[in-house]
Amino acid sequence: MEKKELVYEGKAKKIFYTDHENYYWVEYKDDATAFNGEKRGTIVGKGELNNRISSIFFTLLAEQGIENHFVKLLSPTEQLVRKVRIIPIEVVIRNLAAGSLAKRLGLEEGTPLRHPVIEFYYKDDELGDPMINSSHISVLQLATQEQLEEMKTISLRVNQILTRYLEKREVLLVDFKLEYGITPDAKLLLADEISPDTCRFWDANSKEKLDKDRFRRDLGNVEEAYQEILKRLGGEVHV
Ligand code: C5P
Incomplete structure (x- = not known):
């Protein structure tokens, strides 16, 4: 290639x-x-x-x-x-309150949620990625209702798979963002990336943040946190 x-x-x-x-x-x-x-x-x-x-x-x-x-x-x-055409919707799934949800709903960071919360954001830098619902998605023609349902189903399944996998590695999956695309043959496909840039990972015991919040909040040891995640996933860390 x-x-x-x-x-x-x-x-x-x-x-x-x-x-x-x-x-x-x-x-x-x-x-x-x-x-x-x-x-x-x-x-x-x-x-x-x-x-x-x-x-x-x-x-x-x-x-x-x-x-x-x-x-x-x-x-x-x-x-x-x-190759896909990215659908301009960010699908966020949350298991514990953190970040913008904790702020919006007045919940303490780390509060467990009774069931996963799913949110949609319109990927638009000029608008600052506003939160949207299925009605907005329909009006803006960002995705069909069928595609939206498929994105919801897949995202919740991804949450189950990743939560279980990370639990075994003593990592809490607090929340994460997914993006989807459409292939040239019109198939919906999970795309973009899944990394400490797009997920909140906490150490299951110490609750230490092992993700981009270390950069966002100037907590230091950013590289070390990303390296720790790769190590927990069984990857070799080259430094
Ligand atoms: O900031 P907020 O709490 O809404 O973020 C929720 C999750 O979505 C976090 O894991 C964050 O890393 C991810 N996110 C992202 N890209 C954005 C906004 C949020 O990956 N543009």
Whole structure:
């Protein structure tokens, strides 16, 4: 497979065409942003860590019957994925109150939720990614109601699989964000990434944060937290 011209550069990744029309070449970057781009920085080694962490999660999910865009690793910081058109909706699943939910509902961070909470956000930097519901999604024609139902079902299943897998590794899956895409043959497919940039992971015992909140909240030891997650997943950490 050959890497061709840039399709799109996002905050954490670059997407390139390949010489095959059904595949994209993804390069994970060390750049980190938070609060809709207001806070910027570099997390040394993040590109490699997230590339590898994401590939472990996507491989696990595929083994458990959740089809997704991941094909294979290409290098420490690059992976091959199936080409999709990303649906501009961020699906957030929460098991414990944290972040914007804790703030919005006045709940203490770490409060267990009686059942997983599912939320949708409109991926739009200019609007600051507002929370939306199925009615807004319909009006904006972001997805059909059928696609939305499928995204909900898959996301809740992903939550079960990841929660159980991480529990065994003494990691609490507090919340996470998923994105979906549409393949050229019109199939809905789980896409983007699953990493400490897009999930909240807490150590099950100490409740120490092992994710991007360390960067967002200036808690220090950001790289070490990402490395710890890769280590818990059984990946080798190269430093
Ligand atoms: O900030 P908030 O509490 O709404 O985030 C919920 C979850 O979604 C967190 O795991 C966060 O990392 C993830 N998220 C994301 N990208 C965004 C917004 C939130 O990955 N643009």
